[in-house]
Amino acid sequence: MDATAQLPLWTAWLRASERSETTVRLREYHVQRYLNSVPAETDPLDLEWLVAYLANPRWKAATRRRARTSLRVCTTWLHRTGRILADPLLLIPPARAPKSVPRPCPDPVIRKALFYSNARVNAMIHLGAEAGLRRGEIAMVARNDVIEEQAGSSLIVHGKGRRERTVPLTSATYDAVQRQFELVSPETPWLFPSTGRYADTHIQPIRVGELVNEALPGHWSTHTLRHRFATEAYRNSHDLLLVQTLMGHSKPETTAIYVGLDTAQARTVVDGIRLVA
Numbered sequence: 001m002d003a004t005a006q007l008p009l010w011t012a013w014l015r016a017s018e019r020s021e022t023t024v025r026l027r028e029y030h031v032q033r034y035l036n037s038v039p040a041e042t043d044p045l046d047l048e049w050l051v052a053y054l055a056n057p058r059w060k061a062a063t064r065r066r067a068r069t070s071l072r073v074c075t076t077w078l079h080r081t082g083r084i085l086a087d088p089l090l091l092i093p094p095a096r097a098p099k100s101v102p103r104p105c106p107d108p109v110i111r112k113a114l115f116y117s118n119a120r121v122n123a124m125i126h127l128g129a130e131a132g133l134r135r136g137e138i139a140m141v142a143r144n145d146v147i148e149e150q151a152g153s154s155l156i157v158h159g160k161g162r163r164e165r166t167v168p169l170t171s172a173t174y175d176a177v178q179r180q181f182e183l184v185s186p187e188t189p190w191l192f193p194s195t196g197r198y199a200d201t202h203i204q205p206i207r208v209g210e211l212v213n214e215a216l217p218g219h220w221s222t223h224t225l226r227h228r229f230a231t232e233a234y235r236n237s238h239d240l241l242l243v244q245t246l247m248g249h250s251k252p253e254t255t256a257i258y259v260g261l262d263t264a265q266a267r268t269v270v271d272g273i274r275l276v277a
Contacts (some may be wrong), residue, residue, distance in 0.1 A: 002179035003044045003078075004035055010077055018157065022136050022164060025204060030070030044076070047088045054092070068092070102260035104228035105220045113215040120192065121215050123180040124208055128172040128225030132233070132247050133157060133167075135222040141191040146177060159248035167246055203248070230258035 007028065014024045034053060038044045054068055063118070072089045079087040110129050114122055126132045127141065136158050145156040147166075153174045155164050169177070180191055190202040212222045233243045244255040 006013065006078065006083065007031065007035070010074055013077060014073075021201070022140065022205060022260060026066075026136075026206070027070040029072055029204070029206065030067050031074050032232075034067070045078075045084060045088050047091060050088055051092065085164070098126045101257055102227045103220075104218065104230060104231040104260040105222045105224040107228075109216060109218075109220055110225070110228070112217075117215045119176070119183055121211050123173075123176040124212050124222075125215065125225065126176040127155075127221050128171045128212065129228050130173045131157075131167050132156060132226050132229035134159070134205075134226065134248075135208040136160075137248075138222070139192060139203050139205045139208045142202075143181065143191070144189070148175075150190045157248065165245065165248050227258050227260060229233060230255065231260035234259045 005076065006090065009172050010031075011024055014027060015021075019027075028060045031172055035044055037053060038049060042049055043066055050071070054071075056064070059067075064221050075084070075087045075089045078084045110125060114125055124138050128135075137226070138160055140158045141155065143160075146169075147154050147156060151168075153169045155169055155177075157165050157167055159165060166175075172184075177191060179277070184191065184193060192203040192208070194201050194203045209222050213220075216224075230247055233246055234240065237243065240252050240255055240259075243259065247255055249255045
């Protein structure tokens with residue numbers, strides 16, 4: 001079976017299943033990237049080749065999970081529609097999500113990145129650090145998403161599962177967004193329009209991640225900007241439900257994972273229980 005020839009049919013099935021366009025393109029990207037790595041004489045559904053691909057030692061756990069999910073959605077479709085007799089990915093145990101501590105990106109790192117970045121990346125960094133947007137949400141920002149309210153400007157955020165939320169914008173983030181809009185054609189609705197194959201839509205989330213990661217030194221990323229937002233929002237409010245709403249999480253337990261430890265407060269607590277000489 002020619003897996004590449006099945007790709008357009010599969011992506012059409014994803015759209016028919018009411019998957020968001022961002023999800024469709026992410027799944028398509030992962031599968032196409034995998035197919036491009038398969039030698040001409042190798043069956044792309046060969047279990048050993050799939051295992052070798054997913055075992056890439058250079059990948060982070062999150063990267064591996066995302067690629068595996070996309071491939072699994074595709075192989076499940078191939079199996080359920082009778083195109084293959086068995087789903088090879090059923091033989092690979094599901095990946096366990098590692099429990100990690102929050103890693104809020106430090107403000108000095110962010111300020112340095114903003115200083116050396118152009119208007120486009122500046123707006124992306126602000127939306128992550130001061131509005132808590134995911135990279136997929138940053139990619140989808142449009143002109144009519146910015147709303148003027150009595151107390152200031154806010155942003156309608158198109159989140160996971162087609163759930164929308166409204167996040168107030170700081171003056172710095174609003175200014176960064178407006179500077180970027182000034183560089184985009186007035187006929188273009190997107191804050192970050194795409195080019196090339198998808199010129200009629202917004203930039204892809206993976207590209208947002210690449211641009212922000214290039215601007216931030218070391219291991220900092222768009223996700224650590226979101227950690228920074230959650231940490232600062234909770235520090236200023238001590239209201240986990242409010243932070244949950246701003247982050248677009250369905251469960252407070254998820255929000256708690258993003259909130260970093262207030263080291264100053266923790267140090268005060270620990271100093272108060274030290275042994276007296």
